[in-house]
Amino acid sequence: MDGPSIVSPGPMILNTKGDLVWTSDQFGHASNLKVQRYRHQDYLTFWAGEKLQESGQGVYYMLDSSYHTIHIVSAVGEGLYGDLHEFKITNEDTALITVYNRTQVDLTSTNMAWVEDGSIVDGIFQEIDVASGRLVFQWRASDHLEEPFFTQSSGGYVGNGPFDYFHINSVDKDSHGNYLASLRHLHMLVYIDGSTGEVLWALGGQADDFQDISDGAATNFRWQHDARWISEEDGIISLFNNGIARQHYSDADHSEGRIIRLDFADRTAERLQAFSSLQHISSASQGSVQLLPATEEGGDTHVFVGWGSSAAYSEFKSDGQLLCETHLAPSSLFYFERAKSYRAIKAPTTWKAQPEAWDPAASIKGNNMYISWNGATEVAWWALQGTLAGGDAEEGQFEEVDVMAKEGFECSFDLRGSSSTRAYISYRVAALDAEMNVLRYSNNAVAPRTGSGSYLWAGVVFAATAILVVLLTISYRDYLRQALAKLSLSSGRTRYQRLDAEFVGR
Incomplete structure (x- = not known):
């Protein structure tokens, strides 16, 4: 979570009830949190660093299920920094990242004298070997997108800085070794040869490689995000169509997730499905679309949509029926972007974590003992334990006082009933899994004056x-x-x- 109203920005995991599971403020501004698989193991991955107006400069973190940082991926090249928009682990155990870099280009043919000294924000993506940090592939938009693209960009007016022509905000790699990239400020997706960097085809914007047989609904997306392959064989992709952008004119009534099919034989494009918020949310920036696998044989796949600058996320059936929607901030404040999440991703149920560096935290206030364990996913029960006067708490001579099911991030025990007949001098809480096995113990807390x-x-x-x-x-x-x-x-x-x-x- 990020935004002006977020006191401690950082990555955050919530459960299906909206309760906090894990968060951290040690990384500062973070973006693009998700669970990804690398070398047959799940990792919690995200970008963190200095957030600029519409990009970022930082590195990419990979945390294991104990919340230890195992890998840090950085951009390759002098003066290049990892941008917040993309961090995708491929099937080859490489990472796709985006880089925003100030570049000098020849703009004499564009008659755009107001672009000072031909300085633009170049759109770059890199593929990097995670283990070694070696650069596998790099693509610069300015090397391949010349006329007429320079005169078609309708975005990038950010202060008095260089012009952001392309604004790459997602990169995906297919089984052929080619790349699908989203260029927000050109309202366009480009498919790039993984050997030469040549643009093989483009969709949207001013491109005419495909005939839209959906009356414009497959190609009229604007300011889009998060373009992904769903099925290479069937030519199906997903994207988040923002439809609007701050300080730019647009006719879009609201933002939506889209599923689009490309027929490469007939060179046609067709919108298969659209997913809209219950309140027809309009998100001027950010956003994501995630296809969730069916939970049972023959079951329906679901689609999970994050609304980006509008602090909300939704889950749909594949036919577009809305199943649930959650707001992380009042909808009346969505326009002001006081709280936002670049992407919202539903993690697989295989992600199970137990912090190694910290135990459950217990604290007594008044007659209540409060307990929580930041990041632990397998706690099903809390067991309150007390040590009697004359017992040695250092040797763990505790007896069980009470047990309760874990509900929510923080739970509490009422100590007045537990100490009415027994003179406990200190307490602790045991975190138990679903089979009542002890996972870890909390710190000891001195008992209040009762009895x-x-x-x-x-x-x-x-x-x-x-x-x-x-x-x-x-x-x-x-x-x-x-x-x-x-x-x-x-x-x-x-x-x-x-x-x-x-x-x-x-």
Whole structure:
């Protein structure tokens, strides 16, 4: 999560109920969190670094199921830094990354004198061997996209900096060794030869390689993100169509996920399905579309859509029926992008994690003991344990006090019932899996003052308070009597004599 309203930006995992599973603020700004497979093992992967206005400069992290950083992937080349838009592990155990780099180009033929000194933000992607850091392949948009592309870009107006012509925001590699890249500011997908870098075909924007047989719905996407192969054999791809961008004119009513089929024999493009939010969310930037495998034989595949700059995500049936939608911030604030997630990805159920560097955290406040374990996915039960007066907590002489099912990120035990008959001097909590096996123990926490000792102390305080009240009352009564006596002397009659006189006078 990121955005102006996020106090501690960073990667975050939520469960299907929306409860926190793991987060960390040690990486700062992070993006593109997902579970990816590398050398037959699952890793938690993401970009982290310095976030610029529409890009980033950083590196890519790969964490194992203990949350240890196992690999860090960096861009290859002097002065080049990894960008936040892409980090994709391929089937060859390489990584696809994006790089945004200021480059000088010859713009004399474009009549665009306002582009200072021919300086642009070049769109680069690299394929890097994860184990060695060796560069496998590199592609620069400025080497292959010349006229008429330079005069077609309708984005990239960012402050007074270099012009961002291409804005590569996703790269995918197919079984032929070729690449599918999304160029947001050209409203175009390009298919690139993995040997020569030649653009073999393009879809969208000003490209005319395919005839749209869906009345424009397959090629009229704008400001798109996250283009992926779904089926190479059937020519099916997915993408997130933003439809709008900040400070740029657009006719799109709302953003949507799209499934598109390309017929390479007939050179036609057809939109197969579209996925829209319940509230017709419009996301000016970011976004993702993920095809989820069927959960059972013959079952329906689902589609998971992240709404990018609008803090929400949705899950659909393959026919476009909305199954659920979750907002991470009020929808009334989506336009202001106060909270956002570049992509939202549903992780496979195979991701199971247990932190090695930290134990469950327990803390006592008042009569409650609170417990949580950041990052642990296999906790099903919490067992409260206490050590009696005279026991040695260092040697772990604890006895079980209470057990509860884990619900939510943080749970709590009420200690008043547990200590009414037993004088526990400290507590801890055991994290248990579904079979009640102990995963780890929390820190020890000193017990609050409860039981007979606390009642005796409360009695002493009450008695002292009562005595003080009595003394103050006596002192006030004596003072009142003295004042009345002075009053009667001054008048020569007592209070009762004065009242009698007043009655007689009537």
